[in-house]
C-alpha cells in the first residue's frame with residue numbers, strides 16, 4: 001500500500017515513518033524539514049494551501065494525517081490555519097484523488113473536559129483512594145465531545161469532518177484520540193510538572209503501541225471509527241476495548257511499570 005504521512009518532520013511522524021517504512025511505500029508532506037525528518041520522498045508545503053498540498057495525494061491508497069500544531073495552548077489563528085483548514089484540505093484532497101482511507105490524529109483534548117469530573121480529576125493527579133483500576137466507567141468512543149481548548153475544538157472538527165466524508169463520500173476514516181506520546185518514550189517526563197507526570201502514567205502511548213495502532217487502522221476493515229491511542233496503562237481512563245475488538249489492537253506496554 002502507498003501511504004502518505006503528513007506532519008512527517010514532527011515527533012510522531014518521524015518515529016512512525018521509520019517504524020512502518022518496511023511495511024508500506026511511504027511518501028510524506030510537511031511544512032518544514034528537520035534533522036529527524038525520515039528519508040522518504042517529501043513534499044515541503046503548507047497543508048493549508050490546497051493547490052500545492054493536494055499534489056501529494058496522487059496515487060496514494062491511504063493517508064496518516066498528523067500535520068497540525070500539537071500544543072494544547074495553540075492560539076486560535078494557528079489552530080484555524082494548521083489544524084482546521086489543513087485537516088479539511090486533507091479530507092477533500094483524499095476524496096478528489098480517490099484515496100480509500102484516512103487515519104486522523106485526533107487528540108484526547110477533544111474530550112479533555114471529562115478530566116474535570118470525578119474520578120478522572122483524581123486519577124490525573126494520582127489520588128486513587130477508593131478506586132480500583134478499571135472499576136469505573138471508561139471514557140469511550142460514544143461520549144459526547146467535550147473539548148478543553150481551541151486545539152481540542154479543532155480535533156472535534158477533524159472527527160466530525162471525517163464522519164461527514166465517510167457518510168457522504170465513502171471515505172474510510174479512523175480518528176485516533178491520542179494520549180501522550182513523547183520523545184523519551186516513557187511516562188517519566190523530566191520536563192513535566194509533577195502532576196503532569198502522574199497523569200502521564202494513565203495517558204501514555206508508547207511508540208510501539210502507536211505504531212501497531214496505526215498499522216491496524218491502515219490494514220483492517222474499517223468504516224468510520226474513533227479509537228483511543230493509549231497503552232495498556234493500569235490507571236488509564238480511556239477505553240481500549242473498542243479498538244481491541246474492531247481492529248485487533250493489542251497494546252504491549254503499561255505506564256505503571258515506570259512508576
Ligand SMILES: NC(=O)c1ccc[n+]([C@@H]2O[C@H](COP(=O)([O-])OP(=O)(O)OC[C@H]3O[C@@H](n4cnc5c(N)ncnc54)[C@H](O)[C@@H]3O)[C@@H](O)[C@H]2O)c1
Nearest residue numbers: 007009010011012031047066067068070082105178180181
Ligand atoms: N504528541 C502527542 O502526545 C499527541 C497527543 C495527541 C494528539 N497528537 C497529534 O498528533 C499529531 C502529531 O503530533 P506531534 O507530537 O508529532 O507534533 P509535532 O509538532 O512534533 O509535529 C507536527 C508536524 O506538523 C507539521 N505541520 C504543522 N502545521 C502544518 C501545515 N500547515 N502544513 C504542513 N505541515 C504542518 C509541523 O511542521 C510538524 O512537523 C498532531 O496532529 C497532534 O495534534 C499528538
